[in-house]
Amino acid sequence: MRLTGAQAMVKILEIENVSHIFGYPGAAICPFYDALADSQIKHILTRHEQGAAHAANGYARATGKTGVCVATSGPGATNLITGIATAYMDSIPIVAITGQVPTNQIGKDVFQEADITGATAPFCKHNYLVKDVKELPRIMKEAFHIASTGRPGPVVIDVPVDVQNAQLDFLYPETIDIRGYKPTYKGHPLQIRKIADAIKESKAPVICAGGGVISSNAGEELTELIEKCRIPVVTTLMGIGAVPAKHELNLGMLGSHGNYVANYAIHNADLVIIMGARVGDRAMAAANKIAKKAKIIHIDIDPAEIGKNIDVVIPVVGDVKMILQDLLQLVEKGDVEEWNRVIGDKLAEFRKKQHSDVFSKDNAEDNGKDNADNAASSRTDRENAVKPSYFLKMLSDMMDGETIVTTEVGQNQIWAANYLSINKPGKFITSGGMGTMGYGLPAAVGAKVGRPENKVIVISGDGSFQMTMQELGTIKQNKLGVKIVIFNNSRLGMVRELQKKKYCNRYFQTFLDNPDFVKLADAYGIKGERISGNLEVEGAIKRMLHDDEPYLLECVVDPEEPTL
Amino acid sequence: MPKHILSVLVENHPGVLSRVAGLFSRRGFNIDSLAVGVTENPDISRMTIVVDGDDHIVEQVSKQLNKLIDVIRVKRLDPAETVSRELALIKVNATAATRSEIIQIVEIFRDKIVDVSKNTLTIEACGDADKLKALENMLQQFGIKEIVRTGFISIERGSKHIKAKNNNED
Ligand SMILES: Cc1ncc(C[n+]2csc(CCOP(=O)(O)OP(=O)(O)O)c2C)c(N)n1
Numbered sequence: 001m002r003l004t005g006a007q008a009m010v011k012i013l014e015i016e017n018v019s020h021i022f023g024y025p026g027a028a029i030c031p032f033y034d035a036l037a038d039s040q041i042k043h044i045l046t047r048h049e050q051g052a053a054h055a056a057n058g059y060a061r062a063t064g065k066t067g068v069c070v071a072t073s074g075p076g077a078t079n080l081i082t083g084i085a086t087a088y089m090d091s092i093p094i095v096a097i098t099g100q101v102p103t104n105q106i107g108k109d110v111f112q113e114a115d116i117t118g119a120t121a122p123f124c125k126h127n128y129l130v131k132d133v134k135e136l137p138r139i140m141k142e143a144f145h146i147a148s149t150g151r152p153g154p155v156v157i158d159v160p161v162d163v164q165n166a167q168l169d170f171l172y173p174e175t176i177d178i179r180g181y182k183p184t185y186k187g188h189p190l191q192i193r194k195i196a197d198a199i200k201e202s203k204a205p206v207i208c209a210g211g212g213v214i215s216s217n218a219g220e221e222l223t224e225l226i227e228k229c230r231i232p233v234v235t236t237l238m239g240i241g242a243v244p245a246k247h248e249l250n251l252g253m254l255g256s257h258g259n260y261v262a263n264y265a266i267h268n269a270d271l272v273i274i275m276g277a278r279v280g281d282r283a284m285a286a287a288n289k290i291a292k293k294a295k296i297i298h299i300d301i302d303p304a305e306i307g308k309n310i311d312v313v314i315p316v317v318g319d320v321k322m323i324l325q326d327l328l329q330l331v332e333k334g335d336v337e338e339w340n341r342v343i344g345d346k347l348a349e350f351r352k353k354q355h356s357d358v359f360s361k362d363n364a365e366d367n368g369k370d371n372a373d374n375a376a377s378s379r380t381d382r383e384n385a386v387k388p389s390y391f392l393k394m395l396s397d398m399m400d401g402e403t404i405v406t407t408e409v410g411q412n413q414i415w416a417a418n419y420l421s422i423n424k425p426g427k428f429i430t431s432g433g434m435g436t437m438g439y440g441l442p443a444a445v446g447a448k449v450g451r452p453e454n455k456v457i458v459i460s461g462d463g464s465f466q467m468t469m470q471e472l473g474t475i476k477q478n479k480l481g482v483k484i485v486i487f488n489n490s491r492l493g494m495v496r497e498l499q500k501k502k503y504c505n506r507y508f509q510t511f512l513d514n515p516d517f518v519k520l521a522d523a524y525g526i527k528g529e530r531i532s533g534n535l536e537v538e539g540a541i542k543r544m545l546h547d548d549e550p551y552l553l554e555c556v557v558d559p560e561e562p563t564l
Numbered sequence: 565m566p567k568h569i570l571s572v573l574v575e576n577h578p579g580v581l582s583r584v585a586g587l588f589s590r591r592g593f594n595i596d597s598l599a600v601g602v603t604e605n606p607d608i609s610r611m612t613i614v615v616d617g618d619d620h621i622v623e624q625v626s627k628q629l630n631k632l633i634d635v636i637r638v639k640r641l642d643p644a645e646t647v648s649r650e651l652a653l654i655k656v657n658a659t660a661a662t663r664s665e666i667i668q669i670v671e672i673f674r675d676k677i678v679d680v681s682k683n684t685l686t687i688e689a690c691g692d693a694d695k696l697k698a699l700e701n702m703l704q705q706f707g708i709k710e711i712v713r714t715g716f717i718s719i720e721r722g723s724k725h726i727k728a729k730n731n732n733e734d
Contacts, residue, residue: 180636304627
């Protein structure tokens with residue numbers, strides 16, 4: 001079959017079962033767009049290329065498929081970069097396709113030329129500059145393969161416009177052989193045996209589940225393991241949903257923004273089994289203190305993660321799901337009654353206290369406080385406020401188990417991580433490693449495109465929202481029923497909290513004079529409302545969730561509201 | 565800090581060298597020297613990288629290198645079981661009075677004079693680190709104008725050889 005490069009690219013996307021792509025056109029990618037017009041593949045036009053990359057990311061996390069985003073050369077490509085880096089840090093499979101100036105112009109600083117393969121090398125799993133149209137099929141096949149296998153991640157394909165226009169005899173390779181890329185999936189039987197022995201011997205085991213448990217779809221196996229062996233589990237931010245939040249053995253999130261019980265468990269265990277987590281500083285700052293007390297087992301598909309940040313006694317390279325399946329065949333419960341009792345008591349006490357903190361009388365009524373800083377111009381200071389923890393607990397009760405929640409970054413993210421009840425893998429979508437403000441809204445776009453039958457809610461802060469709020473246009477144009485919750489404290493809350501605790505209350509450049517978000521939504525034809533007290537929460541959530549239309553719910557929040 | 569030798573087989577593609585070099589700088593690893601050239605298989609290049617650092621660092625370097633898709637194989641060579649050579653071109657000041665002494669020294673080291681001028685000699689020297697250091701020390705007294713080095717290339721002794729079969733370090 002004789003095709004142009006551009007037609008071949010579209011054909012390949014079809015063969016790879018891509019149904020939706022997110023992008024933004026420009027001259028250097030026009031041949032591709034022209035070919036795409038004849039395809040069944042749906043293209044979602046975002047309002048910024050960063051939005052396209054985050055949407056592809058949210059799509060991938062909601063569906064388990066590889067997300068695809070497209071941009072033109074130069075500024076289009078560089079606008080993708082934050083999204084590519086975000087996907088890299090969280091190991092999310094996306095393929096980013098960029099147009100490039102003609103091959104014979106590369107290196108001459110012509111109009112809209114940017115070295116995107118050079119620029120993205122530090123934070124993509126792999127990238128390609130296609131110099132010959134005959135290479136396109138192999139490269140694209142490899143790109144999809146590399147993005148989605150092993151430790152997933154973003155792959156960039158840069159295609160000069162003349163390559164898109166050149167002709168080739170199209171043949172899509174059936175097999176793939178990349179000699180430098182052979183991920184290990186099956187865990188070594190000897191190592192798995194050692195895990196089983198360690199569990200049997202341990203009196204105080206704990207499992208730390210990260211994003212790898214979710215990307216390998218090992219939630220069920222993990223739940224089976226903890227139930228069989230009565231091992232409490234803590235999750236990282238990326239691991240939320242790996243085990244149901246309501247499970248009696250799930251202690252919740254650990255780390256600097258996690259809860260007391262989870263951190264107690266990890267610091268007092270005699271065996272810590274880390275699964276699909278990279279021991280990041282936010283989760284385990286004192287990694288080597290933990291390692292002094294406990295035997296450390298680390299299971300990860302990426303051998304380079306094992307031993308990077310913590311000394312490991314039993315390393316196991318492979319896919320968490322397959323390793324858990326093998327482990328479940330041999331593992332036996334250890335003598336953990338006492339540990340279970342201690343942890344169980346602490347957890348019950350913690351949950352009870354959290355419940356009473358959140359639902360105490362004065363929260364349900366007004367809790368307006370007078371705050372000194374920037375008081376004159378801040379609406380939130382004068383009115384009553386919604387307590388985020390209360391809102392999120394109510395939301396957890398009112399949303400169904402299939403609801404997908406994305407978050408922005410800041411206090412809103414930490415509140416969501418600690419107070420939402422997420423009971424399934426892939427239902428909590430947040431920028432973990434990179435902490436990218438402006439991720440949540442476009443990620444919700446991608447999640448809703450991928451899972452139109454699910455409710456999709458983004459929990460946002462007023463600062464983050466304004467980083468990518470132009471995607472309201474994408475939501476409107478594509479009639480995506482994304483529900484937007486903005487915790488509006490008229491502040492860069494998380495930074496302000498840092499200034500409060502670590503910089504002697506010197507609040508500087510963290511106040512935001514915000515627009516009227518409800519009117520803004522209205523300008524896009526999106527319904528919305530503002531609430532400023534806990535008594536309004538239930539009704540507002542009901543109104544927000546009752547249909548599948550987009551909705552913006554602004555919650556006025558006290559700027560003094562802390563994360564911890 | 566001890567020096568370690570890594571032999572790295574890579575795809576002979578444009579851009580591979582920058583990926584490898586970029587990885588070192590990005591992860592804060594120090595390269596002592598890096599030499600690269602094509603192998604008996606024209607699709608594959610071989611890099612010899614001398615790294616500074618403790619065992620933990622070298623392990624991380626190897627693992628991170630292995631993650632690069634274009635890296636086919638990483639092997640850490642045991643210095644005791646390895647032949648390492650570096651080529652250096654050294655330009656020294658030479659006068660009528662010193663010229664013959666310099667030539668003698670070069671002969672003792674079994675190296676070669678490859679260029680002469682009225683007031684310089686250029687020496688092609690090849691050897692391991694110790695030998696090159698010794699030669700340099702001997703030439704110092706005449707005044708070294710320039711040294712250019714290739715960086716070390718290393719190969720294992722005996723019949724062992726590094727195959728491109730898989731990318732697991734052994
Ligand atoms: C792109 C980007 N820029 C800056 C930061 C640093 N940062 C982290 S949290 C935060 C404040 C977020 O404010 P907002 O979205 O209003 O959320 P809040 O903390 O008030 O809930 C900032 C500026 C970041 N994470 N990402």
